[in-house]
Amino acid sequence: MKIIIVDDDCLVAGALKTILEVNEDVEVLDTGSDGKQACQLYEKYKPDVLLMDIRMKEMDGLEASEHILRKDPKANILLLTTFSDDEYIVKALRLGAKGYLLKQDYGSILPALRAVYSGQTVFGTEIISKIPDLLQGEKKFDYSSYDINEREFEIIELIANGYSNKEIAAELFLSEGTVRNYLSTILEKLQLRDRTQVAVFYYQHK
Numbered sequence: 001m002k003i004i005i006v007d008d009d010c011l012v013a014g015a016l017k018t019i020l021e022v023n024e025d026v027e028v029l030d031t032g033s034d035g036k037q038a039c040q041l042y043e044k045y046k047p048d049v050l051l052m053d054i055r056m057k058e059m060d061g062l063e064a065s066e067h068i069l070r071k072d073p074k075a076n077i078l079l080l081t082t083f084s085d086d087e088y089i090v091k092a093l094r095l096g097a098k099g100y101l102l103k104q105d106y107g108s109i110l111p112a113l114r115a116v117y118s119g120q121t122v123f124g125t126e127i128i129s130k131i132p133d134l135l136q137g138e139k140k141f142d143y144s145s146y147d148i149n150e151r152e153f154e155i156i157e158l159i160a161n162g163y164s165n166k167e168i169a170a171e172l173f174l175s176e177g178t179v180r181n182y183l184s185t186i187l188e189k190l191q192l193r194d195r196t197q198v199a200v201f202y203y204q205h206k
Helices: 010-021 035-045 061-071 086-095 106-117 131-136 150-160 165-172 176-190 195-204
Strands: 002-006 027-032 049-053 077-081 099-102
Touching: 002 010, 002 035, 010 027, 010 106, 027 035, 035 049, 035 061, 049 061, 049 106, 061 077, 061 086, 077 086, 077 106, 086 099, 099 106, 150 165, 150 176, 150 195, 165 176, 176 195
Parallel strands: 002 027, 002 049, 049 077, 077 099
Antiparallel strands: none
């Protein structure tokens, strides 16, 4: 697992590098100190996971995430902060960051990196408890901005509720082949890899 660490406190970046490189399966390719460097290092190395602080001078972690994810929607970005700021949590979710953890929770960083590397989305326990309330107060997500039509949205909802292709076909009076075609289109439009990510996307934007 190849990692880039970006934090404006060089002592924190160094400490994280030392902690992570104790593990044989982790290689820290480089470290940076602001969002601009994060963008440059990501472009240079294309790491498996970018571990990045949110609050930084010049360009912060959220701006850098937005820039990187615009170019590479499949980028794995795990954000770190000392503040469980509600606004940051919502922005991180909206941008498509794969995780958001508090720096104080050092013990969770390596498991979170491994989870993100394997395709999961992770948030610290203190943050997870806030997410439903935060998202409830948000405006309804506009799927039409992704060119998702009503039928595709119905299929997304059913996937999020655990329906198989066969069950979706029966529910919507479609053939399984048609459902598979819809799913392929949905994955392409949302730039996701599989139906599990479709479900995560749905709940992130609910």
